[in-house]
């Protein structure tokens with residue numbers, strides 16, 4: 283992508299309305315635009331990051347055996363009356379009436395709708411276990427939308443729903459999601475800690491919130507320090523096998539949110555030098571809630587014994603549009619964002635130090651074409667602008683590698699590579715640049 287023809291509305295000034303660093307940086311780097319309170323457009327650079335996050339989530343959901351579908355954003359009120367949540371949900375729900383005066387709502391979550399799909403098609407225990415997920419926009423009329431897309435009203439969520447014959451099977455489904463979540467956040471460069479959590483309005487008795495430690499987090503959390511650098515299960519994890527050892531290993535170390543913490547228990551379980559009491563951001567939440575929805579909505583299958591059995595369910599959410607700012611909270615410096623390679627909007631940026639100079643332009647074009655041909659997702663800063671401003675933009679938008687080429691390097695046949703994260707610089711022959719980045 284040539285920056286001269288891209289749409290990257292970088293802001294020079296620090297936006298006054300933004301209280302936390304990720305919100306400031308997302309606005310300054312031209313990633314998002316607020317359209318109304320809690321409603322955002324994702325501009326091209328931000329959208330690229332969001333889609334990279336989405337791809338990682340999909341890969342790990344699929345790996346664990348979950349199956350993707352897509353449900354609508356608008357739902358019928360009658361469906362929610364079946365579970366009893368239409369009245370219970372309160373003001374956070376955006377209620378809509380169509381031209382025929384029928385009642386609808388903009389979905390804040392999809393337990394009811396997925397249960398309806400399930401009960402329509404699935405009739406036998408032989409079709410279980412089943413886990414269906416989608417990645418779709420949700421709406422919650424938050425009392426206080428704030429921090430940009432961290433707490434917006436319309437937000438993109440991955441929500442998965444598991445269906446099983448028994449509680450034991452449902453717990454196994456929960457464990458699969460638990461391990462999939464460990465892998466998902468780690469691949470995005472995030473250290474997300476599963477913490478025992480309150481089940482809230484979704485209800486149920488087994489639940490973990492996935493928490494990123496950050497000073498700007500909205501909740502207080504308590505955990506064992508060893509959870510911060512525990513090795514993550516590998517790509518070869520057998521999701522058909524027994525995941526309980528991994529689950530037990532992770533949950534044996536104390537971790538709880540403020541609604542769940544018991545100070546005495548915490549202090550007894552964690553030695554003083556291992557105690558972490560910090561602010562945290564909730565980037566995901568998983569629940570096992572048994573028959574809370576399947577019972578009133580009559581979602582059952584015929585069991586092996588021929589009897590109708592109400593299925594056990596769980597639900598598993600990740601806020602994609604919250605994960606993006608959470609990554610920035612965890613990874614930035616005074617010059618801007620530092621993207622982990624896995625979610626970076628571009629893998630590298632080529633900076634032409636003397637746009638307009640025929641030789642430099644030709645050398646940059648050649649290198650840019652070679653890097654593209656090698657399959658790298660490149661940004662090429664071909665603009666006629668001072669070098670200082672190009673460096674500032676590259677640092678601000680946080681692309682992992684900067685390739686810097688000007689007349690001087692050209693003379694010696696060398697390109698400079700700057701690592702955004704460490705600030706390290708190395709010079710290498712132009713002919714080796716492609717091999718170095720691949």
Ligand code: ATP
Pocket residue numbers: 422424431432433434435436437439564565566567599600601602603604
């Ligand atoms: P919070 O406590 O922050 O209000 P929640 O507990 O209400 O979140 P859940 O119902 O557990 O949220 O939804 C699953 C996930 O969706 C959350 O873990 C979070 O990542 C994301 N999420 C929820 N509300 C928002 C929001 N207003 N903006 C962005 N993401 C959100």
Ligand code: MG
Pocket residue numbers: none
């Ligand atoms: Mg909420």
Ligand code: MG
Pocket residue numbers: 564
């Ligand atoms: Mg919460």
Ligand code: MG
Pocket residue numbers: 491564566567
């Ligand atoms: Mg939650």
